[in-house]
Amino acid sequence: MRVSNLLRWPGTGFPDILETGDAELDDYLRVLDRHCLGSRSVRRQYVEEIRDNMLEARDQAVKAGQTVEAANASVVADFGPAEELARVQRQQRWRNFRRGAVTMGLSFALLMLLFQLLAGGLADPGPLVLAEMFVFHGLFFGFFMGFWFAFMFAPAAPEGGVSAQSQMDKADGYEVYSPGLSKVLAILLGLVMLILGGMTVAGMLGRGLMADVGVAANLLLTVLALHVAFGLRVAFTRIQVDGDSIRIRTLLREYYLDRDSISKFEELGRLQQAIYPLAGKTYQLHWQDEKGSHALYLGLNGEMVNGDRLRVLLRPE
Incomplete structure (x- = not known):
């Protein structure tokens, strides 16, 4: 399996919902999707935006007097090689990965360092071990979170497509809501945070698995756990x-x-x-x-x- 295919999982195929019914435009979009990175939902948002722009440009050309076939050829020529547009998308995904890996990895590493200092101080387990753990936490958490938000997670698009303008033009009502999977994950994460909060409260009272951690560290974890749980x-x-x-x-x-x-x-x-x-x-x-x-x-x-x-x-x- 090619490494690039791993960065297109899940759903490596072209989303049929993006087909326009025009063979020339569909071939262009398929080539574009084939060279893009990210999960199906990530690629779909980018390809759908290009598709909407191409259809809008074609409609304007037809209104100006061109035939549909001539308008399609003109639009494809104006947009340039699909591989070049895909290269722009790949660069954007990698930028998002680097930015997410650094910011989220550093934030998590600092949080864990603070927790370790509150729990045992600088002497225990020692500066060298603390430095090694700081690097490990930053790289481990940063890599996976950066990968998730760059290649797996796609922000929710307006109903019916990613073209915000087409949605804004509609006069009918709409709803703003979180998808069902988000609710399930929020419930599960909330339960985990509440359990962690209960363990840290017990630890401050000298009971349970967190009894030896220290009051300050338990208090910090309690505040963080409850903050996350209520925020969900x-x-x-x-x-x-x-x-x-x-x-x-x-x-x-x-x-x-x-x-x-x-x-x-x-x-x-x-x-x-x-x-x-x-x-x-x-x-x-x-x-x-x-x-x-x-x-x-x-x-x-x-x-x-x-x-x-x-x-x-x-x-x-």
């Missing part, structure tokens, strides 16, 4: 948009508001993002109605279907 509730947020009417259902409450009533919608700063327990980017939404002023912390992440579309809608004009 964003997977159960569901937002219904119907024209200018917006219905927001969180895990515990439900809100109704109109687009015109929104006074502010802004992303929290980095420090506030780190403190507030919501997975993904956290926004503060302010609106007014007959009952007065209201504020809500709203979490949106790349896994949520139509999430980008909602961000555009909520920003007050």
Whole structure:
């Protein structure tokens, strides 16, 4: 098996849903997909964006008086070799891998180093061992997380395709939600974090497997575990948009508001993002109605279907 095929798993074949029905364009898209990297969902988003742009350019050429065959040939020539577009996609995937591996690997290594220092200090197990563990944690976690987000994970696209503009032009309502798999993973990870939190609390009381770790380290792990567990509730947020009417259902409450009533919608700063327990980017939404002023912390992440579309809608004009 070629190494490049491993970077195209799962789903190495061309997604049939991307076919246009035109042999010339479909052949171009198949060549493009064959030279791209990433899972089927990652490749599909890139190829679908190119396909939509090609179809738009073809339609404009037909309106200008060209035949469909001539327009197809012109579009293929204008877009250039499919291999070149695929090269751009591969470079982008590798950039994402390097960036993710460094940032997430370094963050995890620093966290584990802090935990080890709180648990045993610098003398135990010693500076050299701590340095080796720092490198190991950074490389191990960074590699797998960088690989996941670069080659496996594709942010949720708007329903019906990745073309955001075509979705924005539709007048009918839509929903913003996390897919079922995200909910299942959130439940499983939440249970793991709650179990870890219970173990660390028991450790602070001198009981269980974490009794010998130390109070400071157990306290840190308790805070982190609970922070992650409570932040996962964003997977159960569901937002219904119907024209200018917006219905927001969180895990515990439900809100109704109109687009015109929104006074502010802004992303929290980095420090506030780190403190507030919501997975993904956290926004503060302010609106007014007959009952007065209201504020809500709203979490949106790349896994949520139509999430980008909602961000555009909520920003007050």
